[in-house]
Amino acid sequence: MSQEIRTGSMDPVEEHRLREQLLAFARDINEVYRRERARTAELEQALEELEESYLATVKTLAFVVEAKDVHTRSHLDRAHDYAVALASRVAPELAADQTLRYGFFLHDIGKIGIPERILSKPGPLTDDEWAIMRTHPVLGAQILSPVKFLIPALPIVEAHHEKWDGSGYPRGLRGEEIPLGARIFALVDAFDAMTSDRPYRRALSFEEALAQISACAGTHFDPEVVRAFVELCDDAEKGRIFSGEGARHVS
Secondary structure, X not given: OOOOOOHHHOOHXXXXXXXXXXXXXXXXXXXXXXXXXXXXXXXXXXXXXXXXXXXXXXXXXXXXXXXXXXXXXXXXXXXXXXXXHHHHHHOHHHHOOHHHHHHHHOOOHHXXXXXXXHHOOOOOOOHHHHHHHOOHHHHHHHHHOOOHHHHHXXXXXXXXXXXXXXXXXXXXXXXXHOOHHHHHHHHHHHHHHHOOOEOOEOOOOHHHHHHHHHHOEOOOEOHHHHHHHHHHHHOOOXXXXXXXXXXOEOO
């Protein structure tokens, strides 16, 4: 049977001492709790600042690549915003993952290793030049792999040129072999390229680009990702395709 403390039968001095001990213990517990909460808040703030520092580092690296490739200026912010918006529809947990955004920003980091004459060529590339250009996803993964916090972003960097039917590069992955983040980014990357001017072709209109994206469902792109993208584009509540700094207005 459990025993109960009967304060009524205790010596008043002992009872007072016991109460003081219990109060002191409660104060100690409260102080420990307060300190732990303060420490947790400090750690959370430190983690947030560290993540912000990571993102700033990632964006700096990405803008180095963008500055080198004259054809992709302003592409990074737009593609990142598009990809986050689409990921929010397809897989919200991916959109909430900061490392996924690192992959969106750093998808072309491997172009640092591509010769300037190829990156800045004003016209279409030759077959040999394309063979060199197609090494940039592997180069990008090799550049980033020693950086531990960027490892989760590597699948996007390495696989964003893979195609649903297996005709992409560098590994010829097909279907769901391609990481979902890479499938999402491949679509928005293509969309932004289609709707951007190049020295050797004019930009497509929004409607033309969307029609081409839809036509490539099941070949270049994951059909479910295309469906989500079309739905996203149809949602014109604010008169624009996506929210975000780099968004394009629907004309």
